[in-house]
Amino acid sequence: MTSLRVDALTVRLGDADILRGVDISASDGELLAVVGPSGCGKTTLLRTIAGLVRAASGDIRLGTRLVATHGIHLRPERRGIGWVPQDATLFPHLTVAQNVAFGMPGSSGRRSPRRRRALDPEVGRVLALVGLDGFAERMPSQLSGGQAQRVSLARALASRPALVLLDEPFAALDPLLRHELRESVPAWLREEGVTAVLVTHDQEEALSLADRVAVMRDGRVLQEDAPAIVFGLPATAWVAGFVGDAVFLDGQWHEDVVDTVLGRLPAQWAEHHVAGDVAAPAAGTAVTVMLRPEQLGVTSDAEGVGVVRRARFTGHSALLEIGLAGGAILHARVASPAATPPGTRVRVDVGGSALAYRPADDEGVRATG
Structure with missing residues (x-):
């Protein structure tokens, strides 16, 4: 397990500050939900933690590793972070097992071809974890929206990441599937002992799923605390x-x-x-x-x-x-x-x-x- 700590994080695009001195943290195995109105900087925060956006200032730590600070910007592939986007972006020409194997270390190149890695026991393990152990040979076109999103999560978990980032992963699903995955995804993450950050625009989702909730507005975090405290004693x-x-x-x-x-x-x-x-x-x-x-x-x-x-x-x-x-x-x-x-x-x-x-x-x- 790996904790996350973000201190005084600032991100600028042109002359505009998108993130302004953001402080958040998640302990080992915790699920931190980040909520806020559209345009407040939630996705930019995720992308900066992942290494896809360079910070102007501030520190990002994964466990004891300092992955971003003044003069340091560790490349995304070296951070050991799994990413689950809003839309399950699967490779349409690969099977479910091959899509999952693509996210594993050494999944490309001569050392370990994708088709060989698709037979790896780890692929079967994570597919079973997300309830898709009978789907290894199916193509993405044969999956429902909820099944495709579970494959996306399995792919993120297959790399045994230090941290999983979830960018509104349930927003595009119908209410029944959304309810199903809201229940199961946190359980899977806790079973794996994975620290996770969930960005969502749904306050009910954040309050019901997360161990801690951070509320953002205009690039700042106004409050971060346990859900019951954020709801019962709002900071502003x-x-x-x-x-x-x-x-x-x-x-x-x-x-x-x-x-x-x-x-x-x-x-x-x-x-x-x-x-x-x-x-x-x-x-x-x-x-x-x-x-x-x-x-x-x-x-x-x-x-x-x-x-x-x-x-x-x-x-x-x-x-x-x-x-x-x-x-x-x-x-x-x-x-x-x-x-x-x-x-x-x-x-x-x-x-x-x-x-x-x-x-x-x-x-x-x-x-x-």
């Missing part, structure tokens, strides 16, 4: 809104409570918990308050503070859109919308604590929502 209001459904309200801070349109709520100063040296603001300071829709209880009440505007059924639950006095809107997740149809005036109760941040307008996040 923007991170809170990106990693899950969130309700943002204006508020005033008063020690351990905030005054909001929903009344006085118990609250935590989120930035203190994430970066312990950030002190809470003075009493009366304007803040942004974040709640999760699951924290809101909704009850029909003629004297309530809001009116249900619409209900959106999502299968296992429903999301109610509730209009409040002054034009504010919030969303509450309920088991069934039947008791509070659109037009119903409701009382909104809050369970648990709110999180308070500096005003969200500073980050481009709506202060009401």
Whole structure:
């Protein structure tokens, strides 16, 4: 197993900084998920770790090996990294076994022809690992999308890499196959003891699969932590809104409570918990308050503070859109919308604590929502 550590990584294209002082790490055998909006630098980060892009500054370590730093840029083929792209780019004229063998050391050239390496026991082992032990002689044209993606993963694992990089490998699959591979791929990686970095635009995928999650924006990592902490104690209001459904309200801070349109709520100063040296603001300071829709209880009440505007059924639950006095809107997740149809005036109760941040307008996040 091999750990990954990236320190102060900066990548420039022309005059633009694509990555700006990025710090991430993954311990031996961990799966690190990197999420962020399109264009934030996720794929550039992967390509730089792989050695396909040269860093302007910063360090990249694989275990004890320094593979990139000032004056050092180890070539991609010497880094021992496996790559699984979004689309399974298999050689159409080679069998499944030959495609897998292509990724093995010495798979080309006179020393070990591809066809001989396709008979290697290691090929059979990794095909069995990904559930394709009966597919060795099939051609790529005979595979489904999910099977082709598993071959791509087997090829990456066959080289016994120090690290596997997965660039949105499930994005092009239908929901059933995506669910299947989301379950199996992390299990295969952990069975092999392989450290991995998964880039995805799907926050649910990242939170459910990874040991750690890094959230990127504009070439920077805003937070890296365990999924439960990234979701439960987001470092900023923007991170809170990106990693899950969130309700943002204006508020005033008063020690351990905030005054909001929903009344006085118990609250935590989120930035203190994430970066312990950030002190809470003075009493009366304007803040942004974040709640999760699951924290809101909704009850029909003629004297309530809001009116249900619409209900959106999502299968296992429903999301109610509730209009409040002054034009504010919030969303509450309920088991069934039947008791509070659109037009119903409701009382909104809050369970648990709110999180308070500096005003969200500073980050481009709506202060009401």
